[in-house]
Amino acid sequence: MPIRLAIVNDYEVVVRGLADMLAAYPDELEIVELDSQVPVSVPVDIALYDTFAQTQGDSPDVEDLIHNPLVRRVVVYTWNIQARLIEGTLARGASAYLSKTLPAADLAAALRAVHAGERVISPDPGTAPLVGGDWPGRAEGLTAREAEVIALITQGLSNAEIAERASLSINSVKSYIRTSYRKMGVTSRTNAVLWGLEHGFSPDRIRIHPQPDRV
Numbered sequence: 001m002p003i004r005l006a007i008v009n010d011y012e013v014v015v016r017g018l019a020d021m022l023a024a025y026p027d028e029l030e031i032v033e034l035d036s037q038v039p040v041s042v043p044v045d046i047a048l049y050d051t052f053a054q055t056q057g058d059s060p061d062v063e064d065l066i067h068n069p070l071v072r073r074v075v076v077y078t079w080n081i082q083a084r085l086i087e088g089t090l091a092r093g094a095s096a097y098l099s100k101t102l103p104a105a106d107l108a109a110a111l112r113a114v115h116a117g118e119r120v121i122s123p124d125p126g127t128a129p130l131v132g133g134d135w136p137g138r139a140e141g142l143t144a145r146e147a148e149v150i151a152l153i154t155q156g157l158s159n160a161e162i163a164e165r166a167s168l169s170i171n172s173v174k175s176y177i178r179t180s181y182r183k184m185g186v187t188s189r190t191n192a193v194l195w196g197l198e199h200g201f202s203p204d205r206i207r208i209h210p211q212p213d214r215v
Contacts, residue, residue: 002030003115006040008065009050010203011151017134018050018077025108038205040070045115046095047071051078052135052144053151053203056167057097058088066093073114077107079144080167081124096120100144101128136200137184146180147201149173153189154196155203 057076073095099122137147152162
């Protein structure tokens with residue numbers, strides 16, 4: 001029987017891009033939910049959580065998926081291959097931590113291994129390029145990392161908040177902003193937000209956790 005898979009991200013273009021990447025394996029992977037707009041609501045073998053413009057694998061969002069009775073196993077799909085994130089993600093109960101540099105065949109093989117009960121962790125890919133998938137702004141020349149930073153700017157996050165969300169240094173965030181602005185033809189954050197809204201950088205869904213009451 002094919003593995004029943006849900007793809008989880010707040011951006012429809014990201015979800016569809018990953019679904020297209022895995023479309024070559026219909027006998028092995030059955031994508032039953034494309035979850036950019038709704039929570040996982042049908043039984044699935046694996047929920048594949050794409051971290052683009054979302055919290056990292058050690059976050060409550062991933063823990064929510066892990067504790068969802070409809071989800072058998074959770075796999076985090078990311079470009080942030082850092083020891084602390086891997087450790088935190090697995091400590092929350094995720095079954096795998098996979099790099100976005102994996103070709104489609106290797107990603108499918110990793111999902112098969114997870115379904116068989118194995119714990120799979122991608123090694124640090126170094127400077128290997130991102131493989132497959134899609135993201136807003138790709139047609140305009142933005143790299144995946146630049147697009148993520150602009151997506152978070154469009155959501156209203158500060159540089160410090162972007163660094164925390166995307167697990168980047170402040171200097172890296174500023175560097176991505178500079179290179180993105182040149183490609184976008186904007187010079188201010190306000191114009192960047194307007195450009196983002198016009199080019200699909202507003203998420204189709206945002207996961208919001210209630211804040212604890214302050215005393």
